[in-house]
Amino acid sequence: MNSFETQMVNFKSYVQNERRLSVHTVTSYLSDLNQFQEFLHSTFRMESFGDATHNEIRTWIAELKESGISARSINRKISSLKTLYKYLMIQGVIITTPMNSIVSPKQSKRLPVYFEQNKLEELFQLEIFQNTFYGIRDVLMLELLYGTGIRLSELIHIKEVDIFSNELKVLGKGNKERLVPLTQRLIELLKLYKQSKKEEFGSCDHEFLLVTNKGNKLYEKFVYRTVNHYLGLVTKENKRSPHTMRHSFATNMLNNGAQLQTIKEILGHANLTATQVYTHNSIERLKDAYKKYHPKEN
Numbered sequence: 001m002n003s004f005e006t007q008m009v010n011f012k013s014y015v016q017n018e019r020r021l022s023v024h025t026v027t028s029y030l031s032d033l034n035q036f037q038e039f040l041h042s043t044f045r046m047e048s049f050g051d052a053t054h055n056e057i058r059t060w061i062a063e064l065k066e067s068g069i070s071a072r073s074i075n076r077k078i079s080s081l082k083t084l085y086k087y088l089m090i091q092g093v094i095i096t097t098p099m100n101s102i103v104s105p106k107q108s109k110r111l112p113v114y115f116e117q118n119k120l121e122e123l124f125q126l127e128i129f130q131n132t133f134y135g136i137r138d139v140l141m142l143e144l145l146y147g148t149g150i151r152l153s154e155l156i157h158i159k160e161v162d163i164f165s166n167e168l169k170v171l172g173k174g175n176k177e178r179l180v181p182l183t184q185r186l187i188e189l190l191k192l193y194k195q196s197k198k199e200e201f202g203s204c205d206h207e208f209l210l211v212t213n214k215g216n217k218l219y220e221k222f223v224y225r226t227v228n229h230y231l232g233l234v235t236k237e238n239k240r241s242p243h244t245m246r247h248s249f250a251t252n253m254l255n256n257g258a259q260l261q262t263i264k265e266i267l268g269h270a271n272l273t274a275t276q277v278y279t280h281n282s283i284e285r286l287k288d289a290y291k292k293y294h295p296k297e298n
Contacts (some may be wrong), residue, residue, distance in 0.1 A: 003048035004037045007088070014087050017163060020051055020155035020175055023220055023260070032080035036060060041264055050088055054098040057081065061102070071105040078104050112247035112277060113239040115231070117255070120146055120248060123234045133200040134213060138188075140193045141218075144168075145242050148180045148268050149249035152242040156218045158209040172268040177201060250278045 005205075008030065011277060015021045033049075040046040066073050076194060078099070085097040100269050124143070129135040154170050162169040164284060168180045182190070197206070201215045208217045223242055231240035250263050264275040 003050070004041070007049050007084075007093075008033060008037070010091070011084055011087055015083065019173075020171070021173070022151070024152075026224065029080045029083065030078065032077040032191070033084060036077070036081065043173070048093075049084060052092045052098060054101045057098055057102055057251050061105075063087070065105070075104045078102060087172060098134065105113060111242050112251070113237065114234060114247040114251040115237070115244065117248075117252045119234050120252075126233060128233065130138045136189070136196045137210065138230065140189050141232060142245070143186055143189055145245035146249050147183050147186050149246050149253075149263075150180065151268075153218060154225055154268075155210065155242065156208075156221065159207055160209055165210065170268065173270075176268065178265070178268050188219060250275070254278050 011033070012026065013184055014032060015026050015135070021029075032066070037049070040049070040056060044052075044056055046052060061074060061078070064077070081102075082099045085094065085099050089097055113261045122137070129139040134208070141155070144150065144158075145152075148168060148170075150168075150170055151172070154172060157171055158168070162171075164179075166182050168182055170178050171182055172178060201211075206215065206216075210218045212218060212222060227242050227245065228240045230238075231244070237244075244265070250267060253263050253266075254260070260272065260275055260279070263278070264272050267275060267276050
């Protein structure tokens with residue numbers, strides 16, 4: 001294998017096994033780096049990521065802009081390169097990263113899509129969740145996403161031993177563990193699910209809490225399909241993903257008076273800036289209410 005191929009294989013192992021990034025993130029990283037690799041090889045005849053300087057990287061970014069790629073997509077690719085060159089520094093392939101002088105293009109801020117509390121309450125009141133293992137598993141999946149705000153990758157990796165009496169241990173980004181409180185509804189649902197799981201598959205041991213119809217560990221596409229299906233019953237919103245449930249959890253917690261610092265800790269954000277995006281949703285909600293109910297607006 002040439003240097004590009006070797007570096008890609010090793011980098012993939014690093015982000016999968018050491019950084020424990022989600023399958024979706026790893027796939028995005030590798031896609032971006034494949035594009036960058038092709039650019040370096042075809043334009044500059046380079047054989048290694050370590051040969052590139054900030055000049056080649058800026059040239060690639062300029063080409064991306066000229067091709068009409070959005071600032072959001074370009075920033076994602078820049079993020080992929082930052083992770084790659086940080087890894088190459090750790091490995092001693094390079095001494096300094098060329099990304100230090102790379103400036104990310106400005107992008108318009110998009111508010112997180114979320115579902116109003118009444119919409120989700122409507123979902124959980126529907127008589128669509130059958131009293132079978134599959135029905136109980138599906139509603140638990142949805143309740144965990146909305147009731148705790150955990151990420152898709154965190155949901156998939158919940159183990160049987162991670163469930164305590166009223167708390168859930170979550171392994172987040174960067175292998176950071178955190179404890180998330182469980183509502184009484186979730187506690188009761190977990191007991192019901194565990195019993196149903198035992199009846200469905202017998203007393204065989206399962207390392208992971210949530211499993212597929214065949215008793216295997218959940219995978220991302222399975223969760224996406226399930227969430228999309230059930231949310232489609234109560235909303236026509238295009239974005240019906242597990243992450244939308246996370247946004248809904250944070251926004252509705254904030255709307256109901258929760259402190260931003262508390263939401264930050266539950267979500268597992270590294271800093272408060274990442275959590276503050278949800279305040280914009282709340283402000284927009286206040287503006288809508290003002291326009292609708294203020295006497296001077298009518």
